[in-house]
Amino acid sequence: MEIHKIETGFLAENCWLLVNARNEAVIIDPGDNAAAILETLSTAKLQLILLTHSHSDHRGALAELVAKTGAPVALHFSEAAIVEQGAANPPDFGERFEKVPVARKLRGGEILDFGEERIEVIATPGHTAGSVCFLVNSELFSGDMLFRENVGRTDLPGGNEDELNESLAKLLKLKPETRIHPGHDADWTIGEARKFFV
Numbered sequence: 001m002e003i004h005k006i007e008t009g010f011l012a013e014n015c016w017l018l019v020n021a022r023n024e025a026v027i028i029d030p031g032d033n034a035a036a037i038l039e040t041l042s043t044a045k046l047q048l049i050l051l052t053h054s055h056s057d058h059r060g061a062l063a064e065l066v067a068k069t070g071a072p073v074a075l076h077f078s079e080a081a082i083v084e085q086g087a088a089n090p091p092d093f094g095e096r097f098e099k100v101p102v103a104r105k106l107r108g109g110e111i112l113d114f115g116e117e118r119i120e121v122i123a124t125p126g127h128t129a130g131s132v133c134f135l136v137n138s139e140l141f142s143g144d145m146l147f148r149e150n151v152g153r154t155d156l157p158g159g160n161e162d163e164l165n166e167s168l169a170k171l172l173k174l175k176p177e178t179r180i181h182p183g184h185d186a187d188w189t190i191g192e193a194r195k196f197f198v
């Protein structure tokens, strides 16, 4: 599986584009700059757009990508209405968005088919109530839950520090070689995170 990172928007959000051996693609968190994402997608067939959560900096290019590719969108059920209503989240984080239908409402624990690959959905509330991470083999896409030497803020609506600490403990049980691809900043590993947080 190929992993491409496209840094987007004024908050330098990391959009992740995965391409499997069948030249099928999944996009995680299309923050902005649909043109750059589509250029990276190239000839790969887009199967699914995943959101780790509904914050505006993670879905600025969502409506344009859906309009141009027809790909279905999936995120946690508790934040689906925000995307379907085209709301900015948090409300003072930017302008309103176009309404985008959500094809699949996640709860955590699902395994999503992606060719020979499997995408495991892990519920990790704390940064927002509906935050999830996606695990593909030893690659973890952690959104704003877990960054290099940092965790997501919990002071925005839906944030909860106790829940975030529980989610962090859950993630730290993954294999140490698991590579963390966060929603902002650089990659690191679960092994490094264990040493840092414990």
Ligand SMILES: [Zn+2]
Pocket: 053, 055, 127, 144
């Ligand atoms: Zn966020």
Ligand SMILES: [Zn+2]
Pocket: 011, 013, 055, 057, 058, 144, 183, 184
């Ligand atoms: Zn973010």
